[in-house]
Amino acid sequence: MIGYVVRRLLSICVTFFVVSVLLFVMMHAIPGGPFDAVEMPLDPAIVAKIMAQYGLEQPLYVQYLKYMWGVLHFDFGIPYQSPGETVLELLGRAWVPSLVLGGLGVLIGAPLGIALGLVAALRRNSWVDYLASAISTLGLTIPVFVTSMLLIMVFAVWLNWLPASGWGEPKKWILPIIAYAAIPLATYARYTRSAMLDTLNKPFVTVLRAKGLSERKIIFQHVLRNSAIPMVTVFLPMFIGTATGSIFVEAMFRVPGLGAYFVSSIETRDYPLEMALVLMITVMFCLAYFLADIAYALLNPRIRLGGRPSK
Amino acid sequence: MPLVDIKDLHVSFRHHDGVVSAVRGVTMGLSAGESLGVVGESGSGKSVTFMALMRLLQAPAATIQAETLQLDGNDLLNADAKMLSGIRGSLISMIFQDPMTSFDPLFTVGHQIAETIQAHRNPGKKAAWAQASDLLAKVEIKKPDHVLKQYPHQLSGGMLQRAMIAMALSCEPRILIADEPTTALDVTVQAQILQLITDLQDETGMSLIMITHDLGVIAETVDRVVVMYGGQVMEIGDTVRIFENPLHPYTKALIESIPGREPGKRKLTEIRGSSPNALSPPSGCPFHPRCKLADDKCASDAPELSTYDGDRSAACWKVAL
Amino acid sequence: MSPVLELRNIRKSFELGRGFGSLFRAAPPPVVAVDGVSLSVLPRKVLGLVGESGSGKSTCGLMAMRLLDVTSGEIFVNGTDITRMEPAQLKPLRKQMQIVFQDSYSSLDPMMTLSQIVAEPFVIHDMYTHQERSEIVGDLFEKVGLDRSYRSRYPHELSGGQRQRISIARALALKPKILVADEPTSALDVSVKAQVINLLHDLQEEMGLSILFISHELSVIRSLADEIAVMHRGRIVEQAPTETIFQNAQHPYTQSLLNAIPSLDPRKRSRRTFMSAEDIFAKIPTVSRGDVVIAENVPTTDPQLVNVSEDHKVEAIVQG
Numbered sequence: 001m002i003g004y005v006v007r008r009l010l011s012i013c014v015t016f017f018v019v020s021v022l023l024f025v026m027m028h029a030i031p032g033g034p035f036d037a038v039e040m041p042l043d044p045a046i047v048a049k050i051m052a053q054y055g056l057e058q059p060l061y062v063q064y065l066k067y068m069w070g071v072l073h074f075d076f077g078i079p080y081q082s083p084g085e086t087v088l089e090l091l092g093r094a095w096v097p098s099l100v101l102g103g104l105g106v107l108i109g110a111p112l113g114i115a116l117g118l119v120a121a122l123r124r125n126s127w128v129d130y131l132a133s134a135i136s137t138l139g140l141t142i143p144v145f146v147t148s149m150l151l152i153m154v155f156a157v158w159l160n161w162l163p164a165s166g167w168g169e170p171k172k173w174i175l176p177i178i179a180y181a182a183i184p185l186a187t188y189a190r191y192t193r194s195a196m197l198d199t200l201n202k203p204f205v206t207v208l209r210a211k212g213l214s215e216r217k218i219i220f221q222h223v224l225r226n227s228a229i230p231m232v233t234v235f236l237p238m239f240i241g242t243a244t245g246s247i248f249v250e251a252m253f254r255v256p257g258l259g260a261y262f263v264s265s266i267e268t269r270d271y272p273l274e275m276a277l278v279l280m281i282t283v284m285f286c287l288a289y290f291l292a293d294i295a296y297a298l299l300n301p302r303i304r305l306g307g308r309p310s311k
Numbered sequence: 312m313p314l315v316d317i318k319d320l321h322v323s324f325r326h327h328d329g330v331v332s333a334v335r336g337v338t339m340g341l342s343a344g345e346s347l348g349v350v351g352e353s354g355s356g357k358s359v360t361f362m363a364l365m366r367l368l369q370a371p372a373a374t375i376q377a378e379t380l381q382l383d384g385n386d387l388l389n390a391d392a393k394m395l396s397g398i399r400g401s402l403i404s405m406i407f408q409d410p411m412t413s414f415d416p417l418f419t420v421g422h423q424i425a426e427t428i429q430a431h432r433n434p435g436k437k438a439a440w441a442q443a444s445d446l447l448a449k450v451e452i453k454k455p456d457h458v459l460k461q462y463p464h465q466l467s468g469g470m471l472q473r474a475m476i477a478m479a480l481s482c483e484p485r486i487l488i489a490d491e492p493t494t495a496l497d498v499t500v501q502a503q504i505l506q507l508i509t510d511l512q513d514e515t516g517m518s519l520i521m522i523t524h525d526l527g528v529i530a531e532t533v534d535r536v537v538v539m540y541g542g543q544v545m546e547i548g549d550t551v552r553i554f555e556n557p558l559h560p561y562t563k564a565l566i567e568s569i570p571g572r573e574p575g576k577r578k579l580t581e582i583r584g585s586s587p588n589a590l591s592p593p594s595g596c597p598f599h600p601r602c603k604l605a606d607d608k609c610a611s612d613a614p615e616l617s618t619y620d621g622d623r624s625a626a627c628w629k630v631a632l
Numbered sequence: 633m634s635p636v637l638e639l640r641n642i643r644k645s646f647e648l649g650r651g652f653g654s655l656f657r658a659a660p661p662p663v664v665a666v667d668g669v670s671l672s673v674l675p676r677k678v679l680g681l682v683g684e685s686g687s688g689k690s691t692c693g694l695m696a697m698r699l700l701d702v703t704s705g706e707i708f709v710n711g712t713d714i715t716r717m718e719p720a721q722l723k724p725l726r727k728q729m730q731i732v733f734q735d736s737y738s739s740l741d742p743m744m745t746l747s748q749i750v751a752e753p754f755v756i757h758d759m760y761t762h763q764e765r766s767e768i769v770g771d772l773f774e775k776v777g778l779d780r781s782y783r784s785r786y787p788h789e790l791s792g793g794q795r796q797r798i799s800i801a802r803a804l805a806l807k808p809k810i811l812v813a814d815e816p817t818s819a820l821d822v823s824v825k826a827q828v829i830n831l832l833h834d835l836q837e838e839m840g841l842s843i844l845f846i847s848h849e850l851s852v853i854r855s856l857a858d859e860i861a862v863m864h865r866g867r868i869v870e871q872a873p874t875e876t877i878f879q880n881a882q883h884p885y886t887q888s889l890l891n892a893i894p895s896l897d898p899r900k901r902s903r904r905t906f907m908s909a910e911d912i913f914a915k916i917p918t919v920s921r922g923d924v925v926i927a928e929n930v931p932t933t934d935p936q937l938v939n940v941s942e943d944h945k946v947e948a949i950v951q952g
Contacts, residue, residue: 217430222418499888570849570852571852580826585791586823601823
């Protein structure tokens, strides 16, 4: 167990390292630099001075090593586009709306999706099933900016019930969260349905019926638990993935979250911010899959206990 | 009154290619304490008949029709969910082919036996586990208390099938249906499980329905045999007489085609052709395309099950006594 | 008569538990699936290899075909050592040896027509023109008892017995000398099983095949094999001509297999007793060193496969 955890953590470190190198190289491979403003060209001498201040004139590997040395001390540098604060301070500030949006979106979307998938599986080929399958197909295929636009048109423009954009007060949260929740809802509805149907078709369910258990007990004690195991591997990564927010939803509703910085940090060659954003996501995804694997093993006695049949 | 009374049972399944008629007019009965073998190949309808009796086939995919479908006087055809779960496991139990997939992998064997007892009787949890332990001892499991705490994947197929039998018998049913209970097991374990089932039947006086494709299993375990083919009953009769003097050409051919009956490397008597397609079953007698004796009448008219010699019956135009 | 296929003291061990399961426990020791098996298949003979699941019988079949590498030991085909041959050297020899599996459904490519499946060996070995291939495939269909009109059909359109016929036709396409049949009848219905056994019977005589017939069913082996080898926990425990096994089995495990065959006479039904694994071990026969031909340095504690008569080998404990 301990060996496994250590191996997994090491592999996360390796992934972290590889991603950081690739990203660093790719970022610097993009033509242009952070201070090549087209409209208001700066004096070359001033640019050189700023470059020297940020250490950008040094060889790439030196820059990389300096950067990583900083990362080891939780120093992610200063964002070029907002030099008044550190990268960590900017992330801490901008992450809050994204976390609220993503977190509430999943917390609302996932249970609804699971419930929908459950009913669909239990009432297979009924109207509920068809409705669920329609909702999940639409949720997965319609781009989120289209849903966002529809929501704004209906609830903000026509009905005038809710504000069209902004963030400050909770009333403004409603539309972006609904737009956001559609994705986990659709995903979970689909996964739940197929996991449930998979379990319901297992021979042991027939045995449970044959020994006289009530259908309620069969579903809630046995089928749900068995279906939960494959779900865990989907649930955790999705939960953490969505906590970083959505670029499109944030843009549509002008939410001052992290999303905008993904775009702007590439556009402005804001190397420190871009590095920090991508590395953060990398670590979160690695940890999410790691936790999902551990949870999977803990839930499944075959893996938890191991052992082959004793004769 | 017979314990099991099935009259003119029809079962069909909705399939993406059409409607599959799995059982087409099956009539059979079983009296208390009797052991009945149901023999047939895959697609003969032997399992489906008893899954239908226990109402384990799920609507709307499966459609069941029958003149009578009774168990100890209870009309199962029109039974509601509550009545069915009350009957299943307490009046009639069933064990299946593959013990490895018959248990929920997430619960211990003990939990699964105890929950069966608790579903029908109301002892405390402790009493149910104590009963489960006694049951495992009864099916000749050596360390019952240890095995109760094991998860299914920690036990061998033979052990699990014993535990399955213990679970099926936990509420002292009057009928045990065993659907190919040994097919997934090793040869030496097969014989032991069959012996265990016959011993338990003798001991408890319950009725036994042994569903199998293996005539050897029939010869070893049951008093009376139903031979099924293409969703219909071909022949019913006493086991000894079926083996010594089968009435139906299919029964006869089936017995003759068993390998290794006689010493020496030799060719077997084979049944030509292949099993009927359940989507479009043949007209007349389902066996006629493969039957050596078949003529035009066999191809056009389906023979009814008729009685011969008082206690045996066969569905064939060509029965020669 | 020199054997066409010979396995000399082959062993196979598998490493287990390297995967995700090691999260909660130490990796178990390697499992020895085959523990020093020697077998010879003689020309135009059928050797039946019987054993229960996990006995290592299928592993032996795969190693004999070089579909799985041995851990140690040698494999000879017509006297040529093929144990460590490179794939390129092995390819021409592959024409002489073919295998048929139990699960005909998963061993046939669902996207290919039946005639493409049967002709595939010709494509692999670059043999015959298109015209000739189609002719030979037609003949093969006839040989295994399938109508030529089935040629453009797909595997899913066939019944289990018909699919097994296709597997056999494909195996026979290159006119092999050796056929390994791994439980070819186990997945088949009773009425079709006899057809496939008879087909193998006829083909063996017509084509002069040597067959290693692997099965868990002694009764199926009885109707097809000249000689039977009984495998138990990775080792051969008894080997003798078929009827000797049936009439005069010496090893307790062989006896327990025979005891497990159901009688087909309901009048002779009797309550049976069974040997446990410990009983089997306790009843392993003993022979005195003087009575058998055996190397000097053989230890006297472990059971050894010894000749109790000219053509009858039994695993026994050597004393004295």
